Every structure is written in C-alpha cells, then in structure tokens.
Amino acid sequence: MSTRDWLLDDSPATLTQANLGRAWRMTTTLLRNPLAVAGLLIVLLLLATALFAPWIAPETPVGQNLQARLLPPSAEHWMGTDELGRDIFSRVVYGSRITLMIVALVAVISAPLGLIIGAVAGYFGGWVDRILMGVTDVFLSLPKLILALAFVAALGPGIENAIIAIAITAWPAYARIARAETLTFRNDEYIQAVRLVGGSHSRIIFRHVLPLCTSSMIVRATLDMAGIILTAAGLGFLGLGAQPPLPEWGAMISRGRTFILDQWWVATMPGFAIILVSLGFCFLGDGLRDVLDPKQGGEK
Amino acid sequence: MSNAAISLKDLDISYGDTKVVRDVSFDVATGESFALVGESGSGKSTVLKAIAGLAPDWTGEISVLGKPRGHGTDRTFSNTCQMVFQDPYASLHPRKTIDTVLSEPLAIHGIGQRSKKVVEMLSAVGLDQRFRFRFPHQLSGGQRQRVAIARALMLEPKVMLLDEPTSALDVSVQAEILNLLKRLRREQGLTYLMVTHNLPVVSFMCDRMAVMNKGRIVEIAPKTALYDGSFSDPYTLDLYAASGGNPDADPAVAAASDTKDP
Numbered sequence: 001m002s003t004r005d006w007l008l009d010d011s012p013a014t015l016t017q018a019n020l021g022r023a024w025r026m027t028t029t030l031l032r033n034p035l036a037v038a039g040l041l042i043v044l045l046l047l048a049t050a051l052f053a054p055w056i057a058p059e060t061p062v063g064q065n066l067q068a069r070l071l072p073p074s075a076e077h078w079m080g081t082d083e084l085g086r087d088i089f090s091r092v093v094y095g096s097r098i099t100l101m102i103v104a105l106v107a108v109i110s111a112p113l114g115l116i117i118g119a120v121a122g123y124f125g126g127w128v129d130r131i132l133m134g135v136t137d138v139f140l141s142l143p144k145l146i147l148a149l150a151f152v153a154a155l156g157p158g159i160e161n162a163i164i165a166i167a168i169t170a171w172p173a174y175a176r177i178a179r180a181e182t183l184t185f186r187n188d189e190y191i192q193a194v195r196l197v198g199g200s201h202s203r204i205i206f207r208h209v210l211p212l213c214t215s216s217m218i219v220r221a222t223l224d225m226a227g228i229i230l231t232a233a234g235l236g237f238l239g240l241g242a243q244p245p246l247p248e249w250g251a252m253i254s255r256g257r258t259f260i261l262d263q264w265w266v267a268t269m270p271g272f273a274i275i276l277v278s279l280g281f282c283f284l285g286d287g288l289r290d291v292l293d294p295k296q297g298g299e300k
Numbered sequence: 301m302s303n304a305a306i307s308l309k310d311l312d313i314s315y316g317d318t319k320v321v322r323d324v325s326f327d328v329a330t331g332e333s334f335a336l337v338g339e340s341g342s343g344k345s346t347v348l349k350a351i352a353g354l355a356p357d358w359t360g361e362i363s364v365l366g367k368p369r370g371h372g373t374d375r376t377f378s379n380t381c382q383m384v385f386q387d388p389y390a391s392l393h394p395r396k397t398i399d400t401v402l403s404e405p406l407a408i409h410g411i412g413q414r415s416k417k418v419v420e421m422l423s424a425v426g427l428d429q430r431f432r433f434r435f436p437h438q439l440s441g442g443q444r445q446r447v448a449i450a451r452a453l454m455l456e457p458k459v460m461l462l463d464e465p466t467s468a469l470d471v472s473v474q475a476e477i478l479n480l481l482k483r484l485r486r487e488q489g490l491t492y493l494m495v496t497h498n499l500p501v502v503s504f505m506c507d508r509m510a511v512m513n514k515g516r517i518v519e520i521a522p523k524t525a526l527y528d529g530s531f532s533d534p535y536t537l538d539l540y541a542a543s544g545g546n547p548d549a550d551p552a553v554a555a556a557s558d559t560k561d562p
Contacts, residue, residue, distance in 0.1 A: 010430075010434070010438065011430030011431070011433070011434065012433040012434070013433065014433060015397060015399060015400070015433055017433065018397050018433040018434070018435070022435070188390055189385040189386075189387065189390045189391035190390065190391050190392055190393040192354050192385070193383075193385065193391055193448075193451060193452075194404065195353075195354070195373045196352055196353070196354070196373055196378060196382060196383055197378045197382070197404065197405035197408055197409075197451070197454070197455060198373070198374070198375035198376075198377075198378040198405070198408050198409060199404070199408050200408075203408070207404075208393060211395050212393075212394070212395060
C-alpha cells in the first residue's frame with residue numbers, strides 16, 4: 001500500500017491517519033488552484049528570505065557608504081542605493097524579517113482574541129453579546145490607521161508599540177466573523193448533544209464552537225495580512241513604526257519620498273516588496289477559502 | 301405512579317412570550333415505550349426538549365426516575381437520560397471523527413477505558429469498526445443515526461428520549477433503525493419516550509401513546525387502539541382515519557417486521 005493510498009483510506013485505523021488524510025485532501029485541492037500556488041510560493045519566498053537574510057543579502061542593511069549615494073540599480077546594487085549609500089536590495093531582504101514579525105505577531109495576538117470574544121458573544125447571546133459587541137462596534141467604528149496612530153502616539157513610536165497598536169485595531173473584524181459563524185450553529189443538535197452529555201460551556205466553546213470558526217478565521221487572517229502589512233508600512237511611513245536605521249519597508253518608502261522624482265528606485269523598490277507580499281497573502285487567502293469552506297470540507 | 305420513569309404534571313412550556321405546550325401531564329412507567337404523536341407544530345418535540353433541559357422556560361413538574369428536574373442541562377442528569385435527535389445530518393459535529401464523538405461523553409464524566417467502550421458500543425449499534433475514525437460526511441444517514449444512538453447510550457442512561465429518530469431516513473434504513481432501537485430496549489432495559497407523527501411506528505415500537513394537538517394532550521391510549529380504532533377524541537379519530545386505519549400499512553414498519561436486526 002502506497003503512502004497515498006494510506007492517506008486516502010476510506011476507513012482510517014487511527015485518529016492520526018484520519019487527520020492526516022483530511023490534511024492531504026485539503027492540500028491537493030489547494031495545489032490544484034494556480035493562484036493559490038502562486039500565493040503560497042510568494043509567502044514561502046518571504047519566509048525563506050526572512051530566514052536566510054544574512055546569506056542572501058550581499059551587504060549589511062545598515063552599513064553606510066557615502067561615496068555610493070543614490071546609485072541607480074546596477075549589477076553591483078540590484079536595487080540601487082539610498083541616500084546614505086546603503087544597498088537597497090540588502091535592506092529589502094532584511095526588511096522581510098520585520099514585516100514577517102509584524103504580520104505573525106499581529107495575527108497571533110488579534111485572531112485568537114477576536115475569535116474568543118466573538119464565539120463567547122455568539123454562544124451566550126443576550127446581555128453578554130450586547131456588551132461584547134458594543135465594545136467591538138466602538139473599535140470597528142474608528143478607522144484602523146487613525147486608531148493605531150493614536151495608540152502609537154500614546155505608547156511612543158517603535159516597532160513593538162506598532163505591533164500592539166495594529167493588533168488592538170485588528171481584532172474586531174475577527175470577533176464579528178466568529179460571532180456570525182457561532183450564531184449559525186449554536187442551536188444545532190450536535191451542540192445540544194454535548195450539553196446533554198454534561199459538557200460545560202467552556203468545553204463547548206473551545207472544543208466544538210471554535211474549531212468550526214477557525215477555517216473562516218484562517219482565511220480572513222490571510223486576507224488581512226495584506227492590510228496589516230500596509231498598516232505597518234503606513235505607520236513606518238509616518239515615522240511612528242520601526243525607527244531608523246531599521247530597514248522597515250514603509251519607513252524606507254518614507255525616506256525615498258524626498259528623492260522620488262530624480263532617484264525613483266529608493267521609494268519604488270520597497271514598494272514593490274510590499275505589493276508582492278500583499279498580493280501573495282491575498283492569493284493564498286482566496287485559495288484557502290475555497291479549501292476550508294465548511295460546505296466544501298466534506299468533498300474529497 | 302411510584303415506578304414512573306418520567307412523570308410530567310401540569311407542564312406548560314413557552315418560547316419567549318408564546319406558550320407552545322399547555323397542561324401536559326402523563327407518566328411513563330419504567331421499561332415502557334411511550335409515544336407522543338400529533339401533527340407538526342403540536343408541541344411534541346418541545347416536551348422532549350423540556351425534559352432534556354434544552355427548553356428551560358417551563359412551569360409545572362417534571363421528574364425523571366423519581367428525581368425532579370431543574371430547568372437546564374446538568375451533569376448528573378446526563379447519566380440517567382439521553383436524547384436522540386431527529387436529523388442525523390445535523391446531530392454530529394462535522395469536524396469530529398466518530399471515535400471523538402463517542403469518547404467525549406466518557407471524557408466529560410472522567411470514565412476510563414474509553415477505547416474499549418467505543419469499540420463495544422459500535423458493535424452494539426451494528427456499526428463496523430472501520431467506521432470508527434471516519435468523519436460524519438463519510439457516513440450515510442442511517443449510519444449517522446446509529447452513531448447518534450451510540451452517543452446517547454455511551455453513559456448507559458436508563459431513559460431515552462427519541463425525537464422522530466427515523467423521519468429523516470429513507471424507508472429501508474428506517475426499518476433498520478427501528479429494529480435496532482427495539483433490540484437495544486430489550487437488551488438494556490431502556491425506557492423510551494418517542495416522538496413521532498407516524499402511527500405505524502407507534503404500533504411497532506410502543507406500548508402506549510399520547511395524542512397531542514395544539515400544545516395539549518387530547519387523549520392517552522394503549523397501542524391496541526390502533527388495531528380496533530377505539531379512540532374517544534374526535535381529533536384522534538381524524539388522525540387515525542388519515543393514517544388509513546391499518547397500523548402495518550407503512551412500508552418501513554412492514555420491512556422492519558419482516559426482517560430481524562442481527
């Protein structure tokens with residue numbers, strides 16, 4: 001029996017085999033979607049770049065060389081150099097680490113937070129729902145960037161504070177989705193059945209409600225990554241995110257703005273990086289939506 | 301009745317401001333199989349839900365095996381009484397394997413030897429072991445309903461509430477499930493309170509029946525009434541006439557009577 005047959009076995013012998021088979025089916029479906037594969041490749045490229053930055057980048061991201069200021073893209077400097085003679089390619093490569101860190105931390109903080117708040121509100125309903133959704137609405141009604149700006153202004157500029165600020169502004173969307181999902185099945189019979197066998201509320205929420213919300217959450221989070229990157233870049237652009245000399249893409253664009261007419265590459269190259277990564281996450285998110293949609297989960 | 305498994309007195313149940321069940325009183329003896337019949341919307345399922353604790357807005361008295369019921373679900377009650385739902389497609393969690401579904405009640409109550417008990421229960425409800433690690437979408441309706449029955453029996457309750465357990469299934473599968481329920485009752489000495497709108501199922505499965513109309517019980521009759529038509533209430537007589545008067549005319553029940561559950 002080949003591994004493939006083992007994975008696709010209709011009657012798995014263990015729980016591990018059942019779960020692996022399920023994952024295998026999802027992966028193959030995902031790989032049949034060319035856009036999703038493109039997105040996946042871009043995201044993997046970002047991961048690899050971040051991981052191997054010191055080996056990929058030809059120069060250090062912070063070393064200055066005032067003799068080589070504002071050189072156009074050439075064989076020596078693939079993306080040119082900036083106003084302090086730093087190699088832009090190296091800075092973009094190192095910047096991927098910052099971008100990835102921001103994206104990962106924001107997702108890790110805000111998705112679970114929103115998920116739990118939304119699931120609790122949807123599951124209990126009544127005044128719990130009203131209070132939690134009231135808070136959510138307050139956060140939702142403020143523009144993301146402005147709210148993040150306010151937080152950063154209060155906490156002080158810096159990359160950690162930018163992450164916290166973006167996370168605080170990103171969770172309400174997740175809470176809304178989780179609540180809407182929970183409302184659709186909170187009175188379903190399989191939830192009632194768990195209550196009947198004596199399952200506590202927390203057990204139902206964590207073991208039964210949340211697993212059903214996670215797939216739409218993963219999709220939403222992946223699609224949101226683009227927005228998070230842009231918000232982080234926006235904060236960087238406004239000087240409230242990563243501080244110099246950190247090679248954060250938004251901050252790099254901001255510095256390049258001064259020379260945009262004569263030395264276009266300074267602002268354009270990090271801009272390309274932002275567009276490419278955002279696009280990658282969007283493609284991947286769309287592909288994941290097709291795979292993880294609960295209605296399609298049953299198909300093989 | 302002193303040996304009543306389920307006893308309802310003056311039960312009124314409401315959803316919000318609407319009262320859907322009024323003045324329901326009946327006793328189900330231990331070991332008896334009792335049917336609640338009536339048309340859709342007559343409040344049959346609501347009575348089951350109130351007993352199970354899923355429709356908490358009621359007044360009156362409910363006691364199960366001599367113990368008065370509270371208004372919600374609780375852990376100690378789950379050992380005495382369980383429920384099987386109408387729609388097997390909606391009663392299993394779509395992301396959990398059969399094994400997880402069946403071991404969960406044991407996990408909640410801290411009962412050991414889960415694996416062994418799951419294996420035993422699967423064979424008790426006539427499911428092959430190869431279904432154990434499948435997901436619900438890999439099972440047919442009848443197989444899912446067997447899983448739902450197995451889940452209800454995991455905690456070894458004495459009283460089972462059955463909410464139209466066969467109405468979502470096709471005819472041949474209905475027969476299998478009816479036979480399964482009959483055999484389980486015999487083997488485990490269960491008390492059944494079954495909701496149905498199908499009179500032939502009553503004559504096949506139950507000893508007595510209560511007929512409900514518009515939230516009230518209009519008549520309680522033994523199943524022999526289904527053969528001789530000795531009902532007293534005009535609504536029941538209508539219902540009986542509408543069913544054709546022949547309790548074995550239903551194809552599912554005919555099939556169930558012809559075959560024996562292995």
